Amino acid sequence: MGSFTLPRDLYQGKGSLEELKNLTGKKAVVVVGGGSMKRFGFLDRAVNYLKEAGMEVQLFENVEPDPSVETVMKGAKMMQEFEPDWIVAMGGGSPIDAAKAMWAFYEYPETTFEQLITPFSFPTLRTKAKFCAIPSTSGTATEVTAFSVITDYEKGIKYPLADFNITPDIAIVDPELAETMPKKLTAHTGMDAMTHAIEAYVSTLHCNYTDPLALHAIKMIHRDLKKSYDGDMEARDNMHDAQCLAGMAFSNALLGIVHSMAHKTGAAYTGGHIVHGCANAMYLPRVIQYNAKVEEAAKRYAEIADFIGLGGTTTEEKVAALVAEIKKMNDSLDIPKCIKEYEGGIIDEKEFMEKLPKVAELAIGDACTGSNPRIPTQEEMEKLLKACYYGEDINF
Ligand code: FE
Secondary structure (H helix, E strand, C coil): CCCCCCCCEEEECCCHHHHHHHCCCCEEEEECCCCHHHHCCHHHHHHHHHHHCCCEEEEECCCCCCCEHHHHHHHHHHHHHHCCCEEEEEECHHHHHHHHHHHHHHHCCCCCHHHHCCCCCCCCCCCCCEEEEEECCCCCCCCCCCEEEEEECCCCEEEEEECHHHCCCEEEECHHHHCCCCHHHHHHHHHHHHHHHHHHHHCCCCCCCCHHHHHHHHHHHHHHHHHHHCCCHHHHHHHHHHHHHHHHHHHHHCCCHHHHHHHHHHCCCCCCCCCHHHHHHHHHHHHHHHHCCCHHHHHHHHHHHHHCCCCCCCHHHHHHHHHHHHHHHHHHCCCCCCHHHHHHCCCCHHHHHHHHHHHHHHHHCCCCHHHCCCCCCHHHHHHHHHHHHHCCCCCC
16 A cells, blocks of 8 residues: 655745735744844745734744754743644744754653654644644755654754654745745755655655656756756746655655665764755766666666766766766766865775764764665765765776
């Protein structure tokens, strides 16, 4: 048996934020990030629409990038006191991810973080509140997915929470919010979306329902991301839809080891975080080379190459063309080739090598590894990570 879960309603297109007027409920908590939604006036608009809907509104502001366990607990406590029947999360992936986890602790104050991190083990939600997600970046697609990434800073680990209970009830995909994205964020989130679509397409859990979403997302991102990066707002609007389509695919087909590696390298080093989308962009070409040693995966990468018209006759040529195209996209978006070059070399080589066995072990154990078409051994994962550090091609 298969299943396929999406939000019940999705509103898209410019001005769709106004749909908040039509929610029915008594109290809403609006969860937002560091201030761009406020600065650009979207937060005020959202609050006013909710008030028009007859709701009392409280704000939970300043969710940090890569939200922490502490922020989640603080938000849940606030919700337990205010007792909202709607949680409206607005902004980049971080406030929406944080709000999803707050939702679980709001409905089940007795649950523990340790219980929630076991994939697909959430208690039944929606006994107290429903969830509306409004993304302002075009990448994570958390507005349609069953995932949330929360960081435990004490342990230096990112936990990808996964359960269809946290797939939002409503997604509002209004491209006006994404038009405010700075250039670098546009590049990183866009390649995150590309990685979602490609990993979903070759995932061992892909199906007839996820394939068309993944392929079309890849085609749109390939066509529009660079233009969006260069400030073409029509392309920017398309990217907002494309990343959402990719999200619908990967929420159901799951991901692969590009994400396993990005999750476990993200907060592991003292020099600084490796931004999620940028990590994916750097690792993706190497993982394609690694996975393509499995015949079925190679065939599917070749299908992607065909679908976006990259040429080539044999499967091998088509896979190589796809790898080259991803590298070319990264270059055009000013994304570094490897971890060594990341942010002028903030990730120390010695520290990277010292932590390599542990990071590799954690990456293999990541929730995204199970659906990758090839399961790496410890030695292979270490080699993969090393290749991502130095920007080498994979041939094993
Ligand atoms: Fe991602």
